[in-house]
Every structure is written in structure tokens, then in C-alpha cells.
Amino acid sequence: MNMNRRQWFKTAAGMGAGLALSELGVNVQQVHAATKGMKLNGTAEFTSACNFCSCGCGMICHVKDGKLINLEGDPDHIVNQGSLCSKGAAMSAVPNSAQRLKTPMYRAPGATEWKEISWDEAYDRIAHKIKDTRDKHWKTTEMDGDKQMAANRTDALAFMGGAQNTNEECYAFTKSMRLLGTVNVEHQARL
Numbered sequence: 001m002n003m004n005r006r007q008w009f010k011t012a013a014g015m016g017a018g019l020a021l022s023e024l025g026v027n028v029q030q031v032h033a034a035t036k037g038m039k040l041n042g043t044a045e046f047t048s049a050c051n052f053c054s055c056g057c058g059m060i061c062h063v064k065d066g067k068l069i070n071l072e073g074d075p076d077h078i079v080n081q082g083s084l085c086s087k088g089a090a091m092s093a094v095p096n097s098a099q100r101l102k103t104p105m106y107r108a109p110g111a112t113e114w115k116e117i118s119w120d121e122a123y124d125r126i127a128h129k130i131k132d133t134r135d136k137h138w139k140t141t142e143m144d145g146d147k148q149m150a151a152n153r154t155d156a157l158a159f160m161g162g163a164q165n166t167n168e169e170c171y172a173f174t175k176s177m178r179l180l181g182t183v184n185v186e187h188q189a190r191l
């Protein structure tokens with residue numbers, strides 16, 4: 001039987017604990033199944049991705065009463081196949097942190113303080129700024145040597161994607177940027 005170092009440690013530790021409990025007359029398999037069920041009882045499960053680096057490792061998360069109570073590597077994820085590095089394994093501190101921002105913050109020009117605004121207000125402000133920028137810097141034509149060519153684009157907008165975006169999201173982002181008239185689409189992991 002082939003076994004790597006990690007599997008050997010896991011098996012040896014499991015056998016040791018299993019043998020000790022079996023000697024006391026405990027059905028180890030039943031105890032293991034029961035405790036696993038208890039830990040995740042009443043939780044909602046969803047998948048997510050680690051946001052610490054460009055690998056984008058997949059995670060399985062369990063939430064109870066609005067709080068993340070369990071986080072582990074997703075064995076079905078193509079990138080990490082169940083493993084997480086120490087940063088990813090410690091990510092549960094982020095969503096449960098009291099310092100985490102949950103609403104958009106706005107600092108008016110010249111102001112020194114940030115204030116909370118609603119998501120609707122934030123979306124409105126962003127949409128208006130994109131529209132104004134696009135209108136102000138729209139090029140209908142440009143010169144190619146001494147020939148005037150149709151352009152219909154703007155160089156004033158750019159889009160930055162991230163490693164956690166799915167293929168489907170990236171497709172939608174790229175289409176949206178083409179509709180806005182910019183070819184400036186970048187990815188954080190390339191920088």
C-alpha cells in the first residue's frame with residue numbers, strides 16, 4: 001500500500017486513539033459520526049473562497065445564528081482539494097471580527113470623517129460617477145497615422161478583477177466592460 005507522510009500520520013494517530021477507546025468498549029465509529037453531527041447541527045452550509053491571496057482556495061463554511069462556526073478546506077475544489085494554508089485556516093477571524101465593515105463608508109471631499117451610507121446610495125454614487133466619466137472622456141474617433149478612424153471607446157475607465165472570481169463572473173465582467181467601452185481589464189494576480 002502506498003501512503004504519503006500526511007496519510008501515515010493521520011492513520012497512526014487515528015489508530016492509536018481508536019485502539020485506546022475500543023479497549024474501553026466504545027464504538028469509535030458511532031462516536032465519531034455522532035459528534036460530527038452535533039457540531040454542525042442546525043447550521044447552514046455554503047461554499048466560499050479564501051480572500052487572502054491569488055490562489056483562491058475553496059472553503060466549506062457553516063453558519064449558525066448569523067455567526068461562522070466552522071470553516072474548512074473544500075475537498076471538491078479544483079485548486080486546493082481540501083487543504084488550506086495557515087492564513088486560510090485562520091480566516092474565520094475575519095467575518096466574526098467586531099472591526100469588520102458591513103456598510104459602505106463615504107468621506108465627502110474636504111471632510112475628515114467617514115460616515116456610513118446605505119448600499120442604495122453607494123450604488124447610485126458609483127453609477128453616476130461611471131456615467132459622468134464615460135461621457136466626459138468618450139472618443140468617437142481617433143487618428144491612425146493621418147487617417148481618422150472610428151473609435152467609440154474611453155481610456156478613462158478600467159476594471160480590476162480578482163482571483164476569487166469565477167469563470168462566469170469574469171465573463172460577465174468582461175462583457176460589461178466592453179459595453180462601457182473600455183479594453184482596460186486587469187487581474188490582481190498579474191500585478
Ligand code: SF4
Nearest residue numbers: 050053056057085088
Ligand atoms: S488558503 Fe492560503 S494559499 Fe489558499 S488562497 Fe488562502 S492564503 Fe492563499
